[in-house]
Amino acid sequence: MRVIFTGGGTGGHIYPIMALIERLKERKLVTNEDILFVGTKKGLESKIVPAAGVPFETLNVQGFDRRHILRNFETVKLFLEATKQAKKIITEFKPDIVVGTGGYVCGAMVYEAAKMKVPTLIHESNSVVGLANKFLAHYVDKVCYTFDDAAKQFSEKKKLVKTGNPRSQQVLGLNKEKVDIAKKWGLNPEVPTVLIFGGSRGALAINRIVMKSLKELEQKPYQVIWATGQLYYGKIKEELAGRKINSNVQIVPYIDNMPGLLPQMTCVVSRSGATSLAEFTALGVPVILIPSPNVTHNHQYKNAMDMEKAGAALVISEDDLNPNNFVSSIDHILLDSQYAQKMSAASKKLGVPDASDQVISVMESLIKK
Numbered sequence: 001m002r003v004i005f006t007g008g009g010t011g012g013h014i015y016p017i018m019a020l021i022e023r024l025k026e027r028k029l030v031t032n033e034d035i036l037f038v039g040t041k042k043g044l045e046s047k048i049v050p051a052a053g054v055p056f057e058t059l060n061v062q063g064f065d066r067r068h069i070l071r072n073f074e075t076v077k078l079f080l081e082a083t084k085q086a087k088k089i090i091t092e093f094k095p096d097i098v099v100g101t102g103g104y105v106c107g108a109m110v111y112e113a114a115k116m117k118v119p120t121l122i123h124e125s126n127s128v129v130g131l132a133n134k135f136l137a138h139y140v141d142k143v144c145y146t147f148d149d150a151a152k153q154f155s156e157k158k159k160l161v162k163t164g165n166p167r168s169q170q171v172l173g174l175n176k177e178k179v180d181i182a183k184k185w186g187l188n189p190e191v192p193t194v195l196i197f198g199g200s201r202g203a204l205a206i207n208r209i210v211m212k213s214l215k216e217l218e219q220k221p222y223q224v225i226w227a228t229g230q231l232y233y234g235k236i237k238e239e240l241a242g243r244k245i246n247s248n249v250q251i252v253p254y255i256d257n258m259p260g261l262l263p264q265m266t267c268v269v270s271r272s273g274a275t276s277l278a279e280f281t282a283l284g285v286p287v288i289l290i291p292s293p294n295v296t297h298n299h300q301y302k303n304a305m306d307m308e309k310a311g312a313a314l315v316i317s318e319d320d321l322n323p324n325n326f327v328s329s330i331d332h333i334l335l336d337s338q339y340a341q342k343m344s345a346a347s348k349k350l351g352v353p354d355a356s357d358q359v360i361s362v363m364e365s366l367i368k369k
């Protein structure tokens with residue numbers, strides 16, 4: 001099959017697509033020539049997608065500005081121009097289906113595909129439906145989703161299919177290349193390890209608390225991998241210049257191969273973005289969640305509370321966060337293996353291990369039609 005994938009802005013929109021592409025290739029349903037990823041130049045996709053060797057093109061779009069209404073004339077103008085570019089890409093590539101995961105670029109691409117009568121599918125990974133997906137639901141053939149709460153927000157009930165997030169299946173893949181933490185960072189694979197990161201872009205609040213807790217973490221019998229996010233890495237390195245950090249703490253800008261690292265982690269501290277949660281629950285990794293307060297309808301808090309209620313996470317809100325509860329929560333999970341095992345089992349119950357195959361079945365059924 002020939003597929004155009006589209007979505008962008010944050011990792012949460014990109015990685016589910018990368019997971020689907022990997023699975024389609026594994027099942028020999030596509031070769032690299034049969035797929036195209038359409039994103040934006042500015043979004044994270046412009047780095048991640050070409051680096052993975054996936055054919056990549058861009059549209060020029062921008063988001064709505066809720067504060068400066070007049071700037072939205074430019075947004076609408078760009079959107080209309082983008083649909084023309086989209087038409088050209090679709091005409092040349094001749095896809096059997098166009099699959100989108102959200103973001104403004106996805107809005108233009110999938111809307112144009114539906115107008116051109118190409119089969120279309122969107123995937124909503126969040127508990128709160130994004131603007132682009134809400135708009136597109138009127139035009140597409142199928143809407144795949146992860147959270148029941150998201151389903152309630154779509155009025156096109158007949159189009160809905162609950163599939164989970166493809167990234168769940170990807171992190172579970174048995175033939176994943178493992179990140180060699182001994183070779184890469186000099187860490188001991190036998191020692192319990194916590195990974196700390198703040199979503200695909202890093203999070204200032206999480207970085208600050210790690211910084212404040214660093215001395216204490218360096219004394220612990222466990223290991224710490226702190227992924228700061230590309231944006232914050234330089235500044236943090238500057239602040240720590242000249243200070244010798246104990247080798248049990250490794251500071252890195254970004255984890256390139258999360259599916260190869262996560263299964264080895266004893267515990268994770270993270271934001272509660274939808275795709276991250278799909279990964280944690282697929283593997284049953286015990287987590288401490290610090291939801292971002294800066295997202296639409298505070299959806300990360302909701303995601304996190306759902307996890308906590310199920311016994312699959314500990315949640316600390318940013319307002320309550322301090323070095324004390326931060327380090328003691330990590331201790332609680334890393335030093336009490338029974339507690340960690342209980343959390344892991346509760347988490348696994350929420351995971352969807354065949355999410356990619358479920359989305360692919362929906363794609364196949366649309367193409368057959």
Ligand SMILES: CC(=O)N[C@H]1[C@@H](OP(=O)(O)OP(=O)(O)OC[C@H]2O[C@@H](n3ccc(=O)[nH]c3=O)[C@H](O)[C@@H]2O)O[C@H](CO)[C@@H](O)[C@@H]1O
Pocket residue numbers: 010011012013015125126167197198199200201227253254255256257258271272273274275276277279292294295300
């Ligand atoms: C601040 C913000 O707007 N966040 C939103 C954004 O988050 P964000 O883009 O952070 O989304 P997620 O947490 O859902 O996904 C992050 C992805 O990046 C990967 N990763 C992260 C760090 C790293 O070093 N390496 C790496 O590979 C994670 O494994 C995961 O696959 O999109 C999500 C899904 O639409 C939303 O739920 C979030 O609320």
